Amino acid sequence: MRIALGLEYDGRDFTGWQTQPAGTGIQDALEAALSRIAGTPVATVCAGRTDSGVHATQQVVHFDVDVQRPESAWVRGVNTYLPDSVAVRWATVVPEDFHARFSATGRAYRYLLLNRPQRPGLARGRAGWFHHPLDEAAMVEAAARIMGTHDFSAFRAAECQANSPVRTVTRAEVRRFGDWIVFDFAANAFLHHMIRNLVGSLVYIGKGAHPPAWMDELLAARNRTLAAPTFAPDGLYLAGVDYPAGFALPAAPVEGEAFPWIAP
Incomplete structure (x- = not known):
């Protein structure tokens, strides 16, 4: 089963998205939390690697698992094990041909x-x-x-x-x-x-x-x-990743929701 997630994060606490030997990447934190819910190691693929100190209001990730969990477990459950500066906003089952990076338009x-x-x-x-x-x-x-x-x-x-x-x-x-x-x-x-x-x-x-x-x-x-x-x-x-409409992924947050202090 392939699952897609939408994430937001504050990049200041990390050395960027990509996994690091010292475990300081956002990917490290996410995969550790997902593995707790899945009960088995989980590997993730993101739409775009962000550098150290760079943030996201809508990063898209996919991963494959063989276990059945309610979609809420991939949101609230995973958030329980994530650092405070990273949060899953949504989760949805996607077709096997969906790829967070290569399906993006x-x-x-x-x-x-x-x-x-x-x-x-x-x-x-x-x-x-x-x-x-x-x-x-x-x-x-x-x-x-x-x-x-x-x-x-x-x-x-x-x-x-x-x-x-x-x-x-x-x-x-x-x-x-x-x-x-x-x-x-x-x-x-x-x-x-x-x-x-x-x-x-x-x-x-x-x-x-x-x-x-x-x-x-x-x-x-x-x-x-x-x-x-x-x-x-x-x-x-x-701030957002575009995919073909057929994948029916949730939209990125609107401007006022993502950046309330500068909303017109």
Whole structure:
């Protein structure tokens, strides 16, 4: 039997999603909790590996088990054994051909940035911070330039293992809510550190270091060293994963539910 789960987590307590020898990955915590409920070792596959310090409001995972348990056991039961910073939101039986990673048709990420002179207190570790005023109109114009299919080599980490740097971006929005700037991205897939590198370059544009057309230059140059430094992981969230409608998975949380402190 194949089960799919929807997770949310605060990434600050972990070294990222992937299992580690010291057991410090989110995957380690989840598999230990699932194994307690299943009564046998459980191996998981996620939709997208998140880095150390990166959060999720909707990570999707699948695993296979031979035991029968009510779906509530995979939610409330598993949550009993998870650290407080990780929670299963839903569980559902899926067809054997469902794959959390390879069945996904798109992924969405959000970056939350606090733009004020004072560093964050309440949102420490859960939002990025930039102390100088940012011109959101310039960032909106620059973000629109990455829409469509491009070679994103300029925004790809050196250790990225993707076979191709070409990705198709279907959403690239920048919005301000008071002191908050919200960056929303959606694409068929993302490269390692792609979002954090895009945010870093958008911030450079927002502070006036470069015009919006600089984004076109970076895409054309395909040179990571020409773009801005990688931005902090604190404000990055895996916010949703798209699958064919036939799998009938629950939707990602709406904006106000996931981020109540910046909801319009």
